[in-house]
Amino acid sequence: MWEKIAGGGGGWGIGSAMATAMFLWVTIRPLFPNVDFDPRPWFEKLVAKFYPYVDITFTEYRDGRFKRNPAFAAISSYLSASCSTSARRLLAELNKNSSHFVLTLDNDEQVVDTFNGAQFWWRSSTSKPNATEFSFFRAPPKERRYVLTFHRRHRRLAEENYLGYVMARGKEMEAQRRQRRLFTNDSSLDWGSPWRHVAFDHPAKFETLAMDPAKKEELVQDLLAFRENKEYYARLGKVWKRGYLLYGPPGTGKSSTIAAMANLLEYDIYDLELTAVKDNAALRKLLIETTAKSIIVVEDIDCSLNVTSGLSGPRQLNGDDEMSKMMREALEGDEGEASRVTLSGLLNFIDGLWSASPGERIIVFTTNHVEKLHPALIRRGRMDVHVELSYCRFEAFKVLARSYLGVVDHAAFADVRRLIEEVNITPADVAELFMRGKAEDCLRALVAELEERRAAPAKDKTTEIEAGED
Template sequence: MLGQLTSFLPSLFFLCTMFHRNLPRDFQNHIGKFLHKSLFAFLYPYIQITFHEYSDDFYYRRNTAYAAIDNYLSSKSIQQSTSLKADSYKGNKNKLLLTIEDHQEVSDTFAGVTLVWSKESSKQKHSYSGKDKVYKLTFNRKHRDIVTGAYLKHVVDEGNAISQQHRQRKLYANGSKKSYTGSSTASWSHIVFKHPASFDTLAIDPARKREIMDDLLAFSKSEEYYARIGKAWKRGYLLYGPPGTGKTTMIAAIANFLSYDIYDLELTAVKDNSDLRKLLIEISSKAVVVIEDIDCSLEITGQRKKKKAKKKATKKGESEEEKKEDDGGSGGDDKELESGDETESSSNVTLSGLLNIIDGIWSASGGERVIIFTTNHVEKLDEALIRKGRMDKHIELSYCDFEGFKVLAKNYLSIETHPLFEVVRGLLEKTKVSPADVAESLMQKAVEEDAEICLNRLIQDLESKTAKEGEQSKEA
C-alpha cells in the first residue's frame, strides 16, 4: 500500500498544480469548500442542535424548550456530572433544581441511540440579563430522524411534566417597568396563588356546578380536537350577576380545578393595543385570563358613552334632546365606540384591540387558556364582546336559593340538615339575598356559637330584609 501511495503522489501533485494554474479562483474556492465539507463529514459524522436560553425575537422571551431541557436533565445530571448548579424552582423555593455547570456533559439513551448533552455560555448577549446559556445536543447523523422526531418530543414532554409536579401556581397582575432602553413597557408581576376556593364550596345548584366542571374538563383534554377544527385552544366564560354572588370565588375555583395560573388583566393600566399584545404573548399556557368588571374597565360600551354625553350636555346647559340631535342620534356613540378615543382613562386600548386578543389572530399565540369576563351589568356590554365564539359560555350567578344555602350551611356550620332549614327555605323564596350576605350571617362570630345560633341570626336577617323590601314596595 505504501508503494502504491508513493507512486500515486507525483500524479496527485501534478493534478493539484494544474488545478491551481488553469481553473478560475472562484471555482477553486467552491471545489475546496466542497472537498473540505465532504472530508469533515466523513471524519466527523455527528450533528449538533443548539437550544438558547432566550429567543432572539423582539421581546427576548425565555425559551420554553430550554426550560424543559433543564428539568429533563436534572436527574441525569445528579447521576453523571461532577459539577452541579443548584437553584430553586421558579415560584417554589422549597424545591431544588440541579443542573450541569458550563462545559459539562451528560449522556442519554433513547431507543438504543446514545446522545450527549453539554451546557455552554453563548457568544450572543441577552439584552436584559447580559448573558445567554445554551444546551448543545450531539448525536450521530444516521439517527437524525429519531432524534428530531420522537426524542426531542420526549424530552420536552418529560421536562414539562416535571415542571408541573414541582411548580407553585401564580397569580399575575399587569403593570409597567423600565426596559433596558429606558422606555416604559408593559409587564407581569406575580405572587404565589393560594386561594382555597373549590367547586365544593361554591353556593350554586349542584347540577349547574357539575355542568361547568364537565365543560372545563372537556376543554382541558381537547387540544387535538381544537387543532382539527382549526380553532385556537381557548374558551371564554362570561360570569354575570349582582354583587356578592360569587363571581370572584368562581374564578378561583376554576383555576384550582384545572391547576392553572391566573392572569388578572387590568385594562386601564395598559397603555395601548401594542402593550396589550405584548402582555398576551407573555401569558403561558394553562392560564386563566381574567378581566373583572369588564363594563367598568374601559369606555367600551355604548351605554357608558351615552351617560358621558348627557353629563356634558347638562354642564353646558343644553337639553338631552338637543345633545342627541347634535350627536346625530346613536351614530356618534357607535363611531366613538369603535375608535376608543376620548375616554376618561389614560389607556388607549380600543374595543377592536381587546377583541383581537380574545379571538383574533393574536389569540392563537398560546394554547390552553380560559378567558373570563365578569360584570354586574351584562346589559351594558357590547354584543360584539360577549357573542358566542368569544364568550362561549354565559354563567349567571344569581341570588342565593335553598340549594346554595345548604352548601353554605355545610361549609360554615358542618351540618347538612336542621329543623330550621324549612324556615330558611321559606324566607329565601320571599327575598333576594346574595350568597355573601348569607355566608356572613352563618359565620360563627364567637367560639361558643353553635349551628342553631347562627341559623337564628340568618333567619332574623332574612326577616328584616323581607320586611324592608315590603315597605319599599308599598311606598313605590
C-alpha cells in the first residue's frame, strides 16, 4: 500500500506526507525501546479515509495459478493498441505474419488513458513468488499483473462503462492479430500452463478434402451450426461443446479433416497425448487450461487407454506375453511410470462437471477400429457426430485430381470410375500417385494400380486352391 501511495499516478501529495511520517517514526523509534507500538495500521486507516483513488488489480492467472485470466490478455491487447505510444519501456513480439512487432507494456511501466473526460492510470508489474513455493531446484515464475487506478469520483464510470469498453476493444484487437496455435501437453512442466504450442499453419480445407460430397456438406453445416448456437445451448441448459468421432482405415484423411475443421472455425487445436498424462487429476488440469474456440483431439483413442468394448477394469500389463509388453511400452511415460488415467476419468473429461469450462469447444476422437471402442465412450451425447472416413471413391477422386493435377475431366476418368468403386484404395495412396509427374502419367499410374489391386485377390485365391491340391 505504501508503495502505491508514494509512487502511484495522479500526483498524490498525501503519499509524500505519509512517507515522511513513516520515515520520522523509524528515525525516533530507537529512542523508545520499551514502547511496543506499530503505527502502520493507523497510518493505513488514515490514508484509506483521505486517499482519493481506487485501485483494481488484474492478475495473469486466477484460482491459484490453475487457470489463465482472460481479462489479463484482453487488457494487454487494449493497452498495446491504445496506450503503447505514450510508454517509455515496452516489450516486443512478432505478430502472426511476422511482418511487424506487437508492443506491450514492460514491467513497472505506467501509462495514462482518457475516457469520457476521466483519467485512468494503468501500471504493469510482477508479483513476488511466495517463499514457501521455492523448491531446491527451481523457483516459481513471477506472475504479471496490471493495476488500474482512478479517482473515486469516477468509480461508477469505470465499473459501468470503461472496463466494458476495455474488454470489448481488447478482444477485438486479439481477434485481429490472433495467431491460431497447435498445443501439445507436456508432463515435465512444474509451473504455469501444462501445454506447449507452435503456430498452426496447416493448409487443409474442406474444398480440397477427399471425402464424399454429401458427407462433407453435412459435416460443414453441423460445425457452422455449432459455432452460431451459443444461445441455443444456453436455453437447453447444455454445455456449449460438441463431440466428433472420426473413424476409418489408416490414410483416409482423419488428421486432415481435423485441420480443415480448425481452419473453417478458426479454432486452436489441443493435441492431447493421453499416455503422457499421469492421472485423472492431471487430465482435469489439462482440460481447464484449454481455451474457448478450440478443438481437443485424441488421435488413435483405442491405442491410448483401456477403452475397448467389454473391458471395464484396468488393463492388465503384468503378463510376459508380447501384447502385454507392447501395451506397457505404449502406456509408460518418460519416467517409466504407466499412466493412471481411467476410462471413468476420460468420460468425466468429455462431459462431466469440469467440461463446462470454458465452453465453445469441440472434442474429436479418431480411431482405426471403431468396433473395439467401449460403447459408453462413443454414445450420442459424448461423441455427438460419427463420421466414417472410408476408401477413395470416384467423387473423392475428382477432388484429388482437381487439387493435385488441375484436371476436372480426362479420358482416363472412365476407367477410374469403373475400377475405383470396387477396389479399396485410400486417398493418401491416390495423392501419392498424383505427386509423381505430369497429369497424364499420374492418371495412367492410378489406373494401373487399381487394375493390379483388383487382380490381387483373384491371384491369391488361385494360389490357395493350387496349394490345396498339392
